[in-house]
Amino acid sequence: SDVYKRQQRRVREHQASGMADSDDEEMAALRASKRYNPQIKAVPAPMPVVTKPVSPVADPLPQSEHEDQQQQHEPEIDLAEHNLPLSFGKVVKVAAKRPVAETHAAFERQGSKTTSQAAPALTANEMMMREMMGGETGEQEGDDEPAGEAEGMDGLPISHEIHLKGHQRAVTSVSLDPKGSRLLTGGADNKVYMWDFAGMTSSLRAFRNFEPQEGYPVSCVRWSNSGDRFAVSTGDPRMKIFTRDGHALATFSKGDMYLYDPNRTKGHTHGVCGFQWHPHEKGVLASCSKDCTVRVFDVDREKKWGSASGGMGTGDRITGAGMGIIHRDIAVLKNKQGKKTQVTAMGYSPDGGHLAATGIDGSLQIYRTSGSFNRPELVCWNAHQPGTETSSVKYSMDGDTIVTRGGDDTLKVWDVRKLTKPLKVFEGLTSFYETTDTSFSPDQDVIVTGTSARKGANGQLIFIDRSSLTIKHSLDMVTNGSVVATLWNPILNQIVVGGTDGSHVLYSPQTSTKGAMLCAGRKARVANALEAALGATIYNPHALPLYQRSNPGGKRKRESIRHTKETKKPPMPTTEMHSSSIYHSFMMKGLTAKDDRSQDPREVFLAKGDKQNTSGAADNPWFKKGQKDYVDHVYAKNQPKKIYQEETKEEED
Numbered sequence: 001s002d003v004y005k006r007q008q009r010r011v012r013e014h015q016a017s018g019m020a021d022s023d024d025e026e027m028a029a030l031r032a033s034k035r036y037n038p039q040i041k042a043v044p045a046p047m048p049v050v051t052k053p054v055s056p057v058a059d060p061l062p063q064s065e066h067e068d069q070q071q072q073h074e075p076e077i078d079l080a081e082h083n084l085p086l087s088f089g090k091v092v093k094v095a096a097k098r099p100v101a102e103t104h105a106a107f108e109r110q111g112s113k114t115t116s117q118a119a120p121a122l123t124a125n126e127m128m129m130r131e132m133m134g135g136e137t138g139e140q141e142g143d144d145e146p147a148g149e150a151e152g153m154d155g156l157p158i159s160h161e162i163h164l165k166g167h168q169r170a171v172t173s174v175s176l177d178p179k180g181s182r183l184l185t186g187g188a189d190n191k192v193y194m195w196d197f198a199g200m201t202s203s204l205r206a207f208r209n210f211e212p213q214e215g216y217p218v219s220c221v222r223w224s225n226s227g228d229r230f231a232v233s234t235g236d237p238r239m240k241i242f243t244r245d246g247h248a249l250a251t252f253s254k255g256d257m258y259l260y261d262p263n264r265t266k267g268h269t270h271g272v273c274g275f276q277w278h279p280h281e282k283g284v285l286a287s288c289s290k291d292c293t294v295r296v297f298d299v300d301r302e303k304k305w306g307s308a309s310g311g312m313g314t315g316d317r318i319t320g321a322g323m324g325i326i327h328r329d330i331a332v333l334k335n336k337q338g339k340k341t342q343v344t345a346m347g348y349s350p351d352g353g354h355l356a357a358t359g360i361d362g363s364l365q366i367y368r369t370s371g372s373f374n375r376p377e378l379v380c381w382n383a384h385q386p387g388t389e390t391s392s393v394k395y396s397m398d399g400d401t402i403v404t405r406g407g408d409d410t411l412k413v414w415d416v417r418k419l420t421k422p423l424k425v426f427e428g429l430t431s432f433y434e435t436t437d438t439s440f441s442p443d444q445d446v447i448v449t450g451t452s453a454r455k456g457a458n459g460q461l462i463f464i465d466r467s468s469l470t471i472k473h474s475l476d477m478v479t480n481g482s483v484v485a486t487l488w489n490p491i492l493n494q495i496v497v498g499g500t501d502g503s504h505v506l507y508s509p510q511t512s513t514k515g516a517m518l519c520a521g522r523k524a525r526v527a528n529a530l531e532a533a534l535g536a537t538i539y540n541p542h543a544l545p546l547y548q549r550s551n552p553g554g555k556r557k558r559e560s561i562r563h564t565k566e567t568k569k570p571p572m573p574t575t576e577m578h579s580s581s582i583y584h585s586f587m588m589k590g591l592t593a594k595d596d597r598s599q600d601p602r603e604v605f606l607a608k609g610d611k612q613n614t615s616g617a618a619d620n621p622w623f624k625k626g627q628k629d630y631v632d633h634v635y636a637k638n639q640p641k642k643i644y645q646e647e648t649k650e651e652e653d
Contacts, residue, residue, distance in 0.1 A: 104160050186218030188218070190212075192232060218232060257291075284299075294331040383414075385406065401416070437486050493512045
């Protein structure tokens with residue numbers, strides 16, 4: 001197309017100057033050649049008609065020689081070098097991206113490269129077998145890192161880490177919304193912190209924190225399945241629901257603790273240990289408490305309800321702040337002797353058809369949600385040591401495996417189809433907290449939990465292979481502390497860990513997506529030079545429009561002068577008579593004579609008796625004319641003779 005345009009320009013110039021017709025012949029030869037094929041969509045303007053006939057001329061040179069001559073006489077022009085546009089429309093400058101290794105180098109865990117072992121050398125037989133099976137015999141060309149190191153140790157996303165600080169005490173519960181963009185952390189310092197990965201920078205600061213219930217530590221915090229709200233449970237019997245931004249939406253009611261039968265009250269009477277949203281029914285959650293009950297609530301529906309698992313019935317509506325909360329059902333846990341026992345943990349199955357709960361008596365009881373909650377469907381009475389609090393109950397995605405984390409320093413793996421004996425018992429996993437959690441990996445092949453440690457030891461993160469039921473890897477997470485809450489998000493492929501030193505998010509730049517990677521690669525805002533020079537922040541509230549007076553000399557000023565400290569004091573009694581009116585002076589004389597609030601009452605009382613009554617005034621009935629004793633005339637009729645109390649010997653002694 002460029003050749004065609006240049007030839008057109010030359011033809012126009014020659015025709016305008018009236019030069020020889022040799023150029024017309026050359027143009028005709030060019031059209032007759034095979035390489036005249038302009039690759040343009042636009043139709044060129046019609047050429048002026050040439051009167052002289054043009055005789056067809058054969059192509060003097062082959063196509064290859066034409067191309068060679070074109071390359072010799074017409075060198076290629078680098079448009080980018082001359083800052084020329086490469087396309088039509090608005091040109092967007094794309095910033096050059098830094099390499100992934102350089103972006104996340106500051107958040108790489110110490111010792112992650114040294115602990116990861118390289119692949120062992122292959123023997124001749126192994127190399128031959130791989131060649132026969134079509135595999136590779138060595139590392140791929142161009143790999144900068146050895147095999148196994150990119151995804152962390154043993155393929156786990158633990159090569160990099162960010163540390164979220166904010167809690168003053170241990171983090172007892174963590175939760176990620178369904179999209180993995182916001183993180184909730186609840187701690188023993190009675191506070192809930194909200195973290196937004198998309199809005200955070202590498203400074204790693206929470207955008208909101210609040211205290212859901214004053215004076216009570218947070219036991220559990222969970223996002224709903226839709227991600228538009230979350231619920232928080234504390235040591236208080238009343239749970240609370242908040243909006244996505246952390247504003248209070250509803251409060252559960254407290255039950256009557258003086259009723260012995262828990263079925264007659266519609267709320268928890270003791271602190272809530274934990275809860276979980278229903279996997280499929282929106283607005284339905286189940287909670288467990290130390291009042292020996294597991295209660296099912298519905299925060300969205302009216303009084304009549306029908307569950308997706310087949311259950312139907314009516315519930316009692318409770319008053320909530322902003323919405324109605326319905327108490328749907330209740331299960332009372334009982335021990336082997338038939339007495340009520342405290343509930344320590346509970347969990348839904350993936351399909352929502354079953355609910356597993358553990359008691360302080362060491363039992364593991366499974367209820368069917370579509371049936372009656374009067375008695376459990378499956379029971380294991382000696383699941384854990386009696387008297388210890390089982391802190392976690394988790395189902396696998398296939399619904400066949402249950403993992404329980406006990407306060408007896410054990411983790412047990414159970415087969416739901418055979419609940420009489422655990423498949424495997426892992427001992428020596430110390431737990432000091434009532435909320436020590438467990439979690440499954442996204443592919444359900446790894447079980448992860450945390451351990452507690454005293455001073456001088458480190459809290460560890462334990463990875464257990466589900467197929468072989470062996471400890472796959474252990475990772476030191478908290479120095480001189482404990483690991484309490486764990487969560488492995490399947491969307492982000494990142495592990496959230498809550499401990500005594502705050503929250504940690506483990507990830508791998510090669511296998512993880514979004515989440516911690518968004519804020520880890522975003523630089524914090526550079527402080528202004530003036531702000532750095534001033535140092536501390538200067539607070540001047542009167543400079544803000546909120547505190548400025550729009551009209552200082554108007555009504556506000558008159559009101560402020562009117563309502564001073566002197567005008568707010570109660571009026572003092574009037575003691576002086578200064579008036580020009582005779583009537584006013586007469587009235588004031590009577591008021592001042594009767595107003596004795598400014599004097600001592602005893603002195604006024606005695607003065608009236610000594611002065612006025614001795615002169616014959618009868619306004620004071622306690623005194624009689626000529627008598628100093630104001631009691632004698634009262635008993636003159638019924639007791640003319642005075643009778644005094646006789647003193648006993650004991651009083652004299």
